[in-house]
Amino acid sequence: MTITLARHAGFCKGVQRAIDTAKKVGENHGKAVTLGPIVHNQHVVDYLYQYGVQTIDSIQEVKPDEAVVLRSHGVGKLVYDNLQENNISYIDATCPFVKAVHKLASKAYKENKTVLIVGDPKHPEVEGILGWTEDKGYVIKSIDDIENLPAINGDIVVVAQTTQTGENWNQITDCLKNKYTNIEFFNTICKATSERQEAAIDLAKQVDVMIVVGSFKSSNTNKLTQVCNLQGTKTYQIESKSDLNKDWLIGNHSIGITAGASTPDWILKEVIEMVEEMQNEMIDVKAMNQGDIV
Ligand code: F3S
Numbered sequence: 292m293t294i295t296l297a298r299h300a301g302f303c304k305g306v307q308r309a310i311d312t313a314k315k316v317g318e319n320h321g322k323a324v325t326l327g328p329i330v331h332n333q334h335v336v337d338y339l340y341q342y343g344v345q346t347i348d349s350i351q352e353v354k355p356d357e358a359v360v361l362r363s364h365g366v367g368k369l370v371y372d373n374l375q376e377n378n379i380s381y382i383d384a385t386c387p388f389v390k391a392v393h394k395l396a397s398k399a400y401k402e403n404k405t406v407l408i409v410g411d412p413k414h415p416e417v418e419g420i421l422g423w424t425e426d427k428g429y430v431i432k433s434i435d436d437i438e439n440l441p442a443i444n445g446d447i448v449v450v451a452q453t454t455q456t457g458e459n460w461n462q463i464t465d466c467l468k469n470k471y472t473n474i475e476f477f478n479t480i481c482k483a484t485s486e487r488q489e490a491a492i493d494l495a496k497q498v499d500v501m502i503v504v505g506s507f508k509s510s511n512t513n514k515l516t517q518v519c520n521l522q523g524t525k526t527y528q529i530e531s532k533s534d535l536n537k538d539w540l541i542g543n544h545s546i547g548i549t550a551g552a553s554t555p556d557w558i559l560k561e562v563i564e565m566v567e568e569m570q571n572e573m574i575d576v577k578a579m580n581q582g583d584i585v
Pocket residue numbers: 303304305306363386387388389453454481482483484511552
């Protein structure tokens with residue numbers, strides 16, 4: 292049985308940067324807080340806790356001795372305004388690619404254009420982007436949402452949540468092109484996302500089983516599972532090695548492994564080691580059974 296890791300898997304630069312920043316602030320300052328979990332992965336949240344980094348839900352919870360770290364997902368303009376008005380010190384670890392989307396949305400909004408965001412309306416990144424339009428933009432999760440858009444006069448600008456699949460973006464933008472002429476598209480899906488998705492698709496096409504490592508709350512991990520499933524490959528998403536099931540490997544010759552951009556390297560390594568262990572155990576059992584027959 293072969294075990295292959297996707298050529299792009301695990302932490303992206305934006306997530307790594309946010310984690311390093313939070314860790315440094317926690318170490319230097321003694322205490323740091325993030326508005327919402329730093330990434331959608333409890334293992335990372337637990338890891339940072341030992342460096343004094345805790346998760347809070349709102350600015351109102353910030354204590355005078357705490358520094359706020361803005362996570363890679365980014366926040367809306369109102370959050371920056373609130374932090375400044377309340378003299379709360381903060382360190383901005385928003386991913387530069389997400390910041391670029393904020394700039395596009397903000398500029399379009401100031402120019403009286405209607406901003407459409409291809410993404411999940413409940414995801415914090417999308418809430419943040421929407422915040423740069425004073426919540427006046429519209430979120431399109433699937434082509435069905437296009438029918439429900441109100442009549443739009445004037446120019447339209449379309450951006451994407453950075454972790455969208457290329458397929459969803461293409462489907463939605465094709466529909467929008469048919470409906471509107473005064474429309475400009477900015478495909479803001481980040482390279483780390485598309486690289487991980489393309490690598491997962493390539494690998495899924497070659498193997499019998501795919502294992503995707505990452506939290507079920509992580510948008511980009513869920514998208515990896517989605518694209519692997521679309522290749523018709525049996526795909527299992529797990530959060531850590533304890534979720535692995537040896538039965539998934541039985542009768543299969545090739546296993547592919549990938550991980551979301553918010554999945555720590557050490558979790559991925561543990562999963563690979565555990566799959567290798569299971570593989571060796573299966574070889575041992577097979578050898579014993581063959582011995583019995585002889
Ligand atoms: Fe940034 Fe892309 Fe990662 S937007 S946080 S580098 S998935």
